[in-house]
Amino acid sequence: MAASIDFRQDINGLRAYAVAAVVLYHFGVPGFAGGFVGVDVFFVISGFLMTGIIVSQLEAGRFSLLGFYLARAARIIPALAALCAAVLVFGWFWLTPVDYQRLGRHVASSIAFLSNVTYATESGYFDTASHEKWLLHTWSLSVEWQFYLLLPLALIAWRRWVGRGPAHLLAFAVLGVAVSLALSVVLTAWRPTYAFYLLPTRAWEMLAGGAVYLVQRRWALAPAAARLCYLAGLASILVSVVLFHAGLPWPGAWAALPVAGAALVLLAQRQDALPTGHPWVQWIGTASYSIYLWHWPIAVGARYFGLADQALWAVPAVALSLLLGGLSYRWVERPTRGALRGLRAPRGVLVHGAVTACVAGVAAAVLWAHGVPARVPREVELAAAEARNRNPRSPECLLTGWGFGSVQGCHIGAPGRPERVVMIGDSHAGALLGAIDEALTQEGVGGRFFAATSCPPVLGMAWERGLESDCRRFYAGVEQWLKSRSGLTLVLVGRWSNYLHDRPQLVTLDGRTPLDRLPAPQREALYRERVVQGICRYAPHGSVHVLAPIPEMPYDVPRTLATDLLLGRARSDYGIERAAYARKHGPVLDALHEAGARCGAQLVDPTGALCDGRWCRAAEGGRPLYFDDDHLSEYGNRRLVPLLRPLVRHASPAPRATAVVHAPQAD
Structure with missing residues (x-):
């Protein structure tokens, strides 16, 4: 029995549940800790529909590669372009220059469908910093678009060189699922951020939907089996939404549960089932793309304006998402889809290209102009500019990224003088x-000077899973440089407490066991x-x-100060209490003191220069001391x-007695 690729209520209803899960997760509604799996459900649906369109048209002898791309563009680009234009207008009035410049970069990458690559090189999806990116959610659109570009080419090549029969096509989908899933499992453990964002580790989810379509073309389930599949599929998605959480390695093997659930719902073909066929569910499914587009900027905006701290803030946020999503569907998606779908090349290419180029051009201008600082008052510009003061x-001198190359370090201090002092550490050393x-x-x-991001000067430790080997190789190079030298003054700098407290699930001490799997006493002792x-x-x-830990702030200092100045809510007490510093860093300070007792290492205390008796400052005279939340700027x-x-005035070859060097006390 051939599966229809015409409108199906079950698919539309599944879209509704997927977008509802994502929206409620992003708005922090209790019970939806795993709502991010809605994106995985969307991927399965996309793979099902795209495979159906391509295969059916290829077999009918009327498939046009350019026509397929134009149809996808008509579906995706107008609403995305409208959103990008809206956030650019918003940013002109309400964002600091640094934030507006970053928005320009994100708009350009979103409209070019490369935002997943952009975000893969920045912070992880579940990181707090990602909650300040207005277009973070467009990463999934970029993944889908890249899949749309490659799938027809792969299917055409497979049909030509392997075979075009049903079994051959199903083998294509199954093989693709197996290879991509295996890569996803491996890369999720090794490079989790890349695994989350990039197409090769996500393609299996879309190919799983394609496999369902190919199976349905030949076999149909009996009514009883269809009901069972339908209920089992919905239950799998529900379990994922309720029980999963951001701490799981994702996508990897865990994603198989919601993907299988979506596949079972599609396989069941339950057109008349109430859970997915209810009119309200159908409306949400119909507008799901626009709702998805608008909900995330609303979530970021609520946090930006401090509204997310208010009780029940999610209620108006959800309502506004539905309203703006509905308006976008009514006034952007529906009319433009009808008008653009009939366009043929070259007119269709010109229209879509012009829209894309216009939005990308404005975004590039914002990026090139460094966020147009002239838009904002001078004090806002100065506070925001500290984010660039590196x-x-x-x-x-500071190695970043993955796969550190040769470890050369860089000369610092007086030119031409012998290198008697060596600073070694992670990004805090870089700062x-x-x-x-x-x-x-x-x-x-x-x-x-030797420094590598996320690699403290201690072997066997790293900030992110998968970096252990890079850090180990880096410090092996440092030790090789030190091997024939003695009588040096070595200054070790690390974000010491970060590796113990902030994300222990990603930190390993032996390359195998994450710290969060150990009981707290054993974790601290080890x-x-x-x-x-x-x-x-x-x-x-x-x-x-x-060097003892630098005081860390609970917020990005330049962004917070500049935003508060821009919004008229600036205050004078940016910083943290010194008692809070002592509580967080106590275990690490104990370890550093013990190193002094055991081998004469001298503890250098920076708090006297950054704190008074009660308070550790984040800014001084309206100017931040940090370029983010924990790295000192060149000013700081x-x-x-x-x-x-x-320390550097009298370099001594002999270890000193245990001591603590204090900075001059701040006023």
Whole structure:
């Protein structure tokens, strides 16, 4: 029995449940901790429909590759372009220059259907920082569009070189599911952010939908079996929505449950079933694309304006999502789809190209103009600009990304002078590059700088799963450089507490066991011992100085200060209490003191330069000391120069007695 690719109420209803799960998850509604699986359900539906369109038209001898692409563009681009235009207009009035520049980059990548690649190189989907990206949700549209581009080409090639019979086509889908799923499982454990965003690890979900279509073309379920499949499919999706959570490695093997659930619902073909056929469900399914587009900017806006802290904020947010989604469907999606679908090349290409180029051009102008600082008052511009105030040598000296290459380090301090001082660490060391360089230059001393993002100067530790081997290779290179040297002054800098507290599920100490799987006492004891051992490995090369943790703020300082100034809600108490600093970093400070007792490492305390008796400041005189929430800017790190100068002034080859060096007390 051939499966129809005409309108199906079960598919439309499944869309409604998928978008409802995503919306309620993003609005933090209790009971929807796994609502992000709605995107996986959408992928299955897309794969089912696209496979059906391509295969049926190929077999009828009327498939047009360009026509297929234009039809997809007519479905996706108008509403997306309208949303991008709307957020650009909003940003002109309400975003700081740094945020507006970033929005320009995200709009350009979204309208070009490359936003999944852009976000894969930034923070993870579940990270707090991602909640401030107005177009984060467009990553899924980019994945789908890339799938649309490649699927017809792959099917045409398969039919030509392998076979065009039903069994051959089903083998194509099954093989694609197997390969992509295997890659997804491996990459989710190794490079989770890439696995989440990129097509190769998501294609299996869409190909699973394609496999369902190919199966339905030949076999139909008996009514009783169809009812069972339908209920089992809905139950699988419901279980995923209720029981799954952001802490799971995703997509990987866990995604198989909601994907299988969606596939079972499609396989059942229950057109008359009430759960997916109810009129309200059908309306939501019909407008699901526009609802999906608009809900996420509403969620970001609620947090941006501080509304998400209010009780029951999700109620008006959901209502507004339905309203704007409905208006977008009524006034953008429906009329443009009808008008554009009939366009043929080259007119269709010109129209879609012009719309895309117009939006991308405006976004590129915003990006090129650095967010158009002239839009905002001077004090807002100065506060926001601190986000860019990083050392110009950071790209040269701080290794970032994946697969660290050769470890060369970079010369710092007085040019041409012997390298007697070495700073080693992670991105917090990178944030102090200007300070240590200034201290060395003032003292007429040369030095060497080694730093790699997410790699503290302790072997066997990393900030993100999959980085262990890169960090290990990096520090092996550092040790090789140190091997023939002694009598150095070594300054170790790390975001020490971050590896213990903030995301222990991603941190391993042996390359195998995440910290969050260990009981708290065992976790702290193991971490403490590894830190002490790691620090003491450097003792044979000279005197070791360990910088205590830099105070970390609970928000992005330049963005928060600039936004508050822009919205007229600035205050004078940006920072954290010193007592909060002591509570968070107590276990790490104990470990650093123990390293001093065991091998003479000297603890260097930066809080005197950044805190008074009660408060650790995030800004001073209306200017941030940080370029984000935890990294000192070039303006902020200069407060540590008086603390660093005595360390580099008298480089000693012998380990010193346990001591603590304090920065001058702030006023």
